[in-house]
Amino acid sequence: VLHQDSTNSAIFLSGGIGVTPFRSMIKYATDMQLPVKIIMFDSNRNRNNILFKKEFDEWASINKNLKIIYTISEKDQNNEQSSLSNANDWKGEYGRINKAMILKYVDTNVLNNSIFYICGPPNMLKAMQILLQEELEIPKERIKVEEFTGY
Numbered sequence: 001v002l003h004q005d006s007t008n009s010a011i012f013l014s015g016g017i018g019v020t021p022f023r024s025m026i027k028y029a030t031d032m033q034l035p036v037k038i039i040m041f042d043s044n045r046n047r048n049n050i051l052f053k054k055e056f057d058e059w060a061s062i063n064k065n066l067k068i069i070y071t072i073s074e075k076d077q078n079n080e081q082s083s084l085s086n087a088n089d090w091k092g093e094y095g096r097i098n099k100a101m102i103l104k105y106v107d108t109n110v111l112n113n114s115i116f117y118i119c120g121p122p123n124m125l126k127a128m129q130i131l132l133q134e135e136l137e138i139p140k141e142r143i144k145v146e147e148f149t150g151y
Helices: 016-031 053-062 080-089 099-105 108-112 122-135
Strands: 009-015 038-044 066-072 114-120 143-147
Touching: 009 016, 016 038, 016 053, 016 066, 016 114, 038 099, 053 066, 066 099, 099 122, 108 114, 114 122, 122 143
Parallel strands: 009 038, 009 114, 038 066, 114 143
Antiparallel strands: none
């Protein structure tokens, strides 16, 4: 459930189908025109695996408080010619969510005043908790985790 205090930003870290609960939260925040700032890092294997992208992009265009950063962990597997053209139209990030990627989009003030939500496969949850708690020094009380089993 999205927190009520709009002075704290929400930072969503999603992996694969773990984006599903964030879709509901983003739709609600957009529909209700909530003043809470939301930044979502959405990690997927490749562009074809990005769920709800059309909806997220539409909501981001009407919700000034919403920013979505897509990242893919696989390079395009097509031949060189099509890889080059595909690479040129990709506006997202490559690789897994890490400290450098988060700091590229989130300044220190927002980082220190945000509630973090993590949802995805078990290994991703563990990696994100280590990233937040050990590398970014985010207190455990500001981290909410939703476990998706059965991956």
